[in-house]
Amino acid sequence: MAQAHGYGGLNLRTLADLVGIKAASLYHHFPSKADLATAVARRYWEDAAAGLDAIAAKVADPAERLRKFPGTFRLALENDNRMCMCSYMTAESDDLPGIVKVEIERFNEVNIAWLAKTLVETGVPTRDARKRAHAIFAAVAGAQLMARGRGDVKVYDTLIRAYQASGLIPS
Amino acid sequence: MAQAHGYGGLNLRTLADLVGIKAASLYHHFPSKADLATAVARRYWEDAAAGLDAIAAKVADPAERLRKFPGTFRLALENDNRMCMCSYMTAESDDLPGIVKVEIERFNEVNIAWLAKTLVETGVPTRDARKRAHAIFAAVAGAQLMARGRGDVKVYDTLIRAYQASGLIPS
DNA sequence: ACCTGAACACCGTTCAAGT
């Protein structure tokens, strides 16, 4: 729900229905919608971190690992044209409770740190790696947003290939 | 309001207050919230198109025009850390009325077409220009989103410079 | 032609009351 409708569109009554209880009962498990969203967002970046670690463990070549990164953002689009929950909630910044925002920023940090570390392994100077990682991350998020708007994963693939052709993402 | 809170966060009662009438009275000017948002979105891309045309009229060098493009997306951030209304509403895709979506896509088209045309003038082959334009647009939108999340325009400037350093945007 | 109050079905949230 958060990946398709954001924080604002996350409906407690619908959510309670899916779980088989009443909306009021949710408050026995989470003190508020903000706390529920915080738990969701925390699990979200934890899962992302685990996914990136799995790539790092399986793929020896750092350049090949970088090439695999856009695949992690592709999954959401494959799944009913959804998008990164954190990109969505970043748009919602002004209306997002502070405790949720903290977890969102953690997701960004996890991704950027992983990219920077991997870039260094491919020979990018340490002092350039972080900026470059940030740029790759922002561009990938933008590509995902565009593809969602058009409702077409192929748009995403084309954009990623254009990033590679321009030299932003090593290919 | 749309640039800060999106379509879902666009509140008719607050909006009516700002104009000095009651929410019910809005329905005398627009049949529904969807129609109001459509009018807003249309004006939004019309203004964007005019702004890009103004750059084209004033700046002779196409490479210099391309360098000026990120400035158009910087304005929203300068204005109370707001973002592109169309990026926000693209995230809201699943809950966005079709008539609004049409205007959003028009905004993307206006920007991409302008970029493609300008790229061709700098010597980029016509058949590559559109993909490249799309990539620049997506990356700039992503950078704006990141900067909004951090609430810091300097993040945007750093990202744009990273795009230029990588060769995505001509510098 | 334009505005309004009152009502509708929806939200998140609270709380007293149940098991």
Added chain:
DNA sequence: ACCTGAACACCGTTCAAGT
């Protein structure tokens, strides 16, 4: 410990009634 119905102030929207 966990769940519930009923209520609260809020949404978009409708409509009969006003000028």
